[in-house]
Amino acid sequence: MRNLISYLMFVFFVVFLFGAAYSLNTGNPDGKDIFIEKKCTMCHSVETAGIECKKKDAVDLSKTGDTYDAGFISKYLTREEKIADKQHKVTLKSSDEELKVLSDWLGSLKSKENGQ
Ligand code: HEC
Structure with missing residues (x-):
């Protein structure tokens, strides 16, 4: 039993370390994490962040910030705003906090700013 607990603690520790290292590497990890978690990767690549979508007609979002600011993007994702008269394909279901970070x-x- 003792061994099992030590083992579990060890596993948690390793996971934690990886998480920490990963956060440091990407600079702005939370948005990327949410992006992956919310399955945006099914239809989108972000090549500069190392996210590659297998779909042939995937829309790459590496330069989204050139065109749209965070405020607009959050409205677009909740379908309050349109791009070229079209709403986004999916409505993002998330907390306000997640929406903001994303x-x-x-x-x-x-x-x-790429490559920073
Ligand atoms: C079912 C496929 C699909 C999923 C899942 C999806 N998108 Fe999209 N998204 C699109 C398509 C297609 C476009 C291009 C505009 C259009 O045709 O509606 C787009 C456009 C966008 C744009 C605007 C890009 C531009 O420069 O015009 C942003 C930002 C975006 N998506 C973010 C997201 C985020 C964040 C998620 C995850 C919450 C997500 N998308 C999930 C299909 C998808």
Whole structure:
């Protein structure tokens, strides 16, 4: 029993370390995490963040911030705003906090700032 607890603690510790290292690497991890968690990756790549979508007609969002700011993106994702007269394919279901972090991240994806 003792061994099992030690083992579990060890596993948690390793997971925690990986999480921490990962956060440091990406600079702005939370938005990316949410992006992956919400399955945006089914239809979108973000090549500059190492996200590659298998779909042939995937829309790459690496430069979304060049065109749209976080405020607009959050409205677009909740279908309050349209792009070229079209609503987004899916309505994002998330907490306000998640929506904000995700939109801020997408809004920060600008061509000039890549590679920081
Ligand atoms: C079912 C496929 C699908 C999913 C899932 C999806 N999208 Fe999209 N998204 C699209 C398509 C297609 C477009 C291009 C506009 C259009 O044709 O409606 C788009 C456009 C966008 C745009 C605007 C890009 C631009 O420059 O015009 C953003 C930002 C975006 N999506 C973010 C997201 C986020 C964040 C998620 C996850 C919550 C997500 N998308 C999930 C299909 C999808």
